[in-house]
Each structure stands twice: as structure tokens, then as C-alpha cells.
Amino acid sequence: MRRLRYEWKHGGPVVTKAIIAICVVVWIVEEIVYYANSQHLAFFSMVYDASFVPALVASKPWMFLTSMFMHAPGLDIWHILCNMISLWYVAQPLERMLGHWQFLALYLIGGIGGGAGDMLYARAIDDPSAWITPSYGASGAIFGLFGALLVVFSRAKVDMRPMIAIVLLNLALPFFVPNVAWQAHVGGLVSGSGMTALMVGTPAMRRAMNFLQRTIMSAVVVLAVLAAVVLVCMHTSAYSSFLAML
Numbered sequence: 202m203r204r205l206r207y208e209w210k211h212g213g214p215v216v217t218k219a220i221i222a223i224c225v226v227v228w229i230v231e232e233i234v235y236y237a238n239s240q241h242l243a244f245f246s247m248v249y250d251a252s253f254v255p256a257l258v259a260s261k262p263w264m265f266l267t268s269m270f271m272h273a274p275g276l277d278i279w280h281i282l283c284n285m286i287s288l289w290y291v292a293q294p295l296e297r298m299l300g301h302w303q304f305l306a307l308y309l310i311g312g313i314g315g316g317a318g319d320m321l322y323a324r325a326i327d328d329p330s331a332w333i334t335p336s337y338g339a340s341g342a343i344f345g346l347f348g349a350l351l352v353v354f355s356r357a358k359v360d361m362r363p364m365i366a367i368v369l370l371n372l373a374l375p376f377f378v379p380n381v382a383w384q385a386h387v388g389g390l391v392s393g394s395g396m397t398a399l400m401v402g403t404p405a406m407r408r409a410m411n412f413l414q415r416t417i418m419s420a421v422v423v424l425a426v427l428a429a430v431v432l433v434c435m436h437t438s439a440y441s442s443f444l445a446m447l
Contacts, residue, residue: 209301216301217292220270220308221285224339227270228281235274244274252335253316253385255323259435269312271337284339291346298353303400303416310423311345311393317427318388320434341385344371345393352397396423 209215235244249257253268272281296304318341323331347368354361368390375381399406399419406415 212297214293214296216305217296224270228272231274248335252337253319254335255320256332265313265316268337269339269342280338287343288339295346295349306416306420307349307393307396308342310396310420311389312342313427314345314392315341315385315389317430318384320431322384324434336382336385341389344386344389348390348394349397352394356401392423
């Protein structure tokens with residue numbers, strides 16, 4: 202506990218460690234539920250309650266948050282392993298730069314942006330399978346952190362080529378690995394970069410508001426935009442049809 206208080210006071214990656222711990226604990230619970238019976242019925246019930254399913258968002262809005270802490274169960278340990286390694290290396294410098302609460306807000310909004318990306322994709326292709334396919338994982342939130350680093354690096358005049366290469370490599374991953382929700386990656390990237398750009402602000406914004414005020418303002422603005430995107434996606438014939446069947 203003393204070590205934790207010291208890290209919190211001195212800007213250590215306390216929130217990053219907490220997020221990783223939550224993801225690992227949730228994954229262990231998923232494993233237990235997954236193997237509870239051979240048909241995995243309890244697990245699938247859990248998936249449609251906690252993962253992100255575009256057709257169920259209206260009745261289960263908490264999916265925007267809970268889905269970013271879930272990962273693929275069974276023997277597929279690579280999903281959570283790759284995400285947690287990426288999170289550890291990307292999140293630490295951001296938490297130190299932004300502060301604990303600002304970093305947490307950025308992370309959560311990146312994850313919510315990933316859900317909005319899923320909604321937008323389902324509306325764009327208007328395919329029934331896109332509306333009912335569950336997605337889960339921290340990758341949308343992690344891409345939000347990627348977007349934040351791109352903004353920070355560009356403002357600091359740091360060589361962005363390595364970070365751009367990493368982002369492009371991850372965006373290209375769905376072309377080589379099946380069942381990767383690239384649309385959630387894009388949604389997280391756009392949300393995270395947009396929020397960070399507002400947090401950093403223009404010289405006039407920095408004179409008018411302190412960093413905490415800019416963080417609150419940017420979170421409200423990005424959440425409002427994401428809410429508008431989700432509401433627009435809900436007003437489709439396909440979405441209405443799914444709601445009628447539920």
C-alpha cells in the first residue's frame with residue numbers, strides 16, 4: 202500500500218497497472234465460465250451481456266465500458282497477452298505526462314470510441330451479422346492511446362515515423378489475422394487523437410483554461426460527438442428490425 206501511494210504521488214503508472222489487473226481478473230473469470238460446461242452456454246450469456254453488440258446497445262449501454270475489459274477466452278491467450286503488452290508500453294508515458302485521472306478519461310473515451318466505430322461500421326454496410334456480432338477487447342482504448350501519442354509527438358516536434366509505423370502495422374493486422382475489429386481500432390484512434398488535441402489546446406485555450414478544465418471540456422465534446430454518431434446509427438431500418446425481434 203505504501204508503494205502504491207508513493208507511485209500515485211510521484212506519477213507512477215498506477216491506473217495502467219489497475220487496468221491491466223482488471224483485464225486479467227476478468228479474463229480469468231471468463232476462462233472459468235467458459236469451461237463451466239462443454240456447450241459454453243454460460244459464457245455466451247456473459248458475452249451478450251458484457252461484450253459490445255451493436256444491436257443490444259439501446260438496452261445495455263454499459264457495453265461501451267464492459268467490453269473493453271473482456272478478451273477472447275479458451276486457449277487463445279494471444280488476444281489478452283498482446284493487448285496487455287501494448288497497453289503497458291504505450292500507457293506508462295501517457296499516464297506520467299497527463300496525470301492519473303486525465304489518462305483514465307482518455308483511455309475510457311478511446312474504448313467508447315471503439316464501440317462507436319463498431320456502430321458506424323454496422324450502419325455503413327447494413328449487414329445483419331454486423332449488428333449481432335459481439336466484439337470485445339482493449340484494442341479500441343489502446344488505439345485511443347496511440348492517437349494521443351501521435352498528437353503529443355507532433356506538438357513536441359518528435360520524429361513520428363516509428364509511431365506512425367506501429368499504428369499502420371496494427372491497422373493492417375485485420376488483413377492478416379481473422380476476427381479483428383479494425384473499425385473499433387479506427388474509432389478509438391480518432392477519439393483518442395481528437396480528445397488529446399483538445400486537451401493540449403491552442404495558445405488561446407491554454408490561456409483561458411487550465412489543464413483539468415481542458416480535459417473536462419475535451420471529454421464532454423468527444424462524448425457528445427460519439428453519442429451523436431451512436432444515435433444516428435440507431436436510426437436505421439436494420440437496427441429497428443433487430444429491436445423489434447428482441
